[in-house]
Amino acid sequence: MLSMEATTQKSEKEPLLKVEHLKTYFFTEVGVVKAVEDVSFHVNRGEIIGLCGESGCGKSVSALSVMKLVRIPGKIMSGKVLFKGQNLLELDENELNKIRGKEITMIFQDPSAALDPIRTVGEQIAEVAMLHLGLDExxxxxxxxxxxxxxxxxxxxKRFNDYPFTFSGGMKQRIVIARAIVCKPSLLIADEPTTALDVTIQAQILELLQEMRRKYNMGMILITHNLGVVAENCDRVYIMYGGYIVEGAKTETIFQEPRHPYTRSLLKAIPMLGVKKDRLDIIPGSVPDLIDPPTGCRFHPRCAFATERCMKEVPKLEKIDDDHYVACFHPQYDPL
Ligand SMILES: Nc1ncnc2c1ncn2[C@@H]1O[C@H](COP(=O)(O)OP(=O)(O)OP(=O)(O)O)[C@@H](O)[C@H]1O
Ligand SMILES: [Mg+2]
Structure with missing residues (x-):
């Protein structure tokens, strides 16, 4: 039998969150939207991972699935969301409500929906503490x-009694963050937390999130389409395309040794990384229709390296190096 100490050590090493083969569809009037087809990733304690990819690739739906917040006509079809070893997808609403808002919190993408405009900001932060920590008023x-x-x-x-509209965009986002961390969660999911803000304010908010991560050893999922934000803030990054994770690695590896043709195109499209202007090509083609997605690898219609196999078979996410995973039949090893 394992001693108490050995058990603790094992659980400390276990990822905080482990998502396995998540699949989420939306059953709409015009067809089934295969939004998240196969998403697996993990987050360690105190680590910030980036979830990155073009608009519509399934970042927000993946996050909502982790929280089991997908609403009709959406349905989580299969997969596991192991939080501290427990599969959240098997819990009922009652059990989930003890975890959501306390142990796992989320900053949603839509800033206008984040705060109730007719209640004071203080009230909205305090109610979370009353609900989850059993504190009195x-x-x-x-x-x-x-x-x-x-x-x-x-x-x-003084500001405790003020309403959200009296705060600037950046200050409002600080209030949203305060509410998300008031119970000192072990996992924070931040879905495009700075996209609606001015560039200088963006940097301040990201710095604040970093500070909170250090202070509480919080694991964090930072969802963004901005690879610059990833470069500066994330320990590891997962690249999504058309409902799949196509590549995952340490941040420096993604930037220095990207292997998936999609990741490479994304990197080439960023001007700030010192890439020469004549190489600043946007990725030809458009994001896939998720009601009638391409067969095989969903990236194949836009991929310069696609072969017949890519049209027929879905490449699995496979380990190609320490901490480096790629879903591609033709990973590229040349310098970018
Ligand atoms: N309620 C819904 N009903 C039908 N389809 C939906 C619904 N919510 C999301 N989708 C579809 O699921 C796919 C993934 O959407 P998602 O919001 O996860 O993208 P995203 O990667 O977060 O994009 P963005 O960068 O624009 O936020 C999209 O095709 C979207 O249209
Ligand atoms: Mg989104």
């Missing part, structure tokens, strides 16, 4: 103010 208010201070809201005591 006064204790919750104290914790909410302390959290508002920690995310950089000036005059937090």
């Amino acid at each position: 006064e204790e919750a208010k104290e914790l909410a103010i302390e959290t508002m201070k920690s995310v950089g809201i000036p005059e937090a005591e």
Whole structure:
């Protein structure tokens, strides 16, 4: 039998979150949208992973599936979401509500839906603490103010009673973050947390998220279509295309040794990485129709290296090096 100590060590090493072969479809009037077809990834404690890819590739649906927040006509078809070893997809709403908002929290992509406009910001942060930590009103208010201070809201005591519209975009996002971290979650999912903000404010918010990660040893999923944000903030990154993870590796590996043709096209399309202007080509073709997706590898119609096999068979995500996974029959090894 394992001693207590050995058990603890094992669970410390286990990923905080392990998503296996997640599949989520939407059953719409015009057809079945195969939004997430096969998504597997993991997040370690205290680690920030990036989930990256073009619009419509299934980033938000993957995140919502992790939280089991996919609503009709969507349905999680199969897969596992192991959080601290427990499959969240097998839990009922009651059990999930004890985890969501407390242990796993999410910053949603739509900023206008993030805060209730007719309730004070303090109230909205304090209610989370009351619900999940069993604090009374006064204790919750104290914790909410302390959290508002920690995310950089000036005059937090006074601002507790203010409504969301009185805050600037950046300050509003700090309030959203305060609410997401008030219970010190072990996993935070941030879906495009800075896209709606000015560039200078974006950097400040990302810095705040980094600070919170260090302070609470929080694991984080940072969803973004911006590889610059990934380069500066993530330990590892997963590239998504048409409902699949096509490549996953440490951030520096993705930038220095990208192997999937899609990842390589994405990197070539970023001007800020010092790529010469004549190579700044956008990826030809458009994102796949997920109601009637291409057969085989969903990237094959846009891929310069596609062969007959790519049209027939779906490449599996396979390990090609330490911590480096690629789903491609023709991984590219030349320098970019
Ligand atoms: N409620 C829904 N009903 C039908 N289809 C949906 C629904 N929600 C998402 N989809 C479809 O699922 C696919 C994946 O969407 P998702 O929102 O995950 O993309 P994304 O990668 O987050 O894109 P973006 O970068 O634009 O946020 C898209 O084709 C989208 O149209
Ligand atoms: Mg999205």
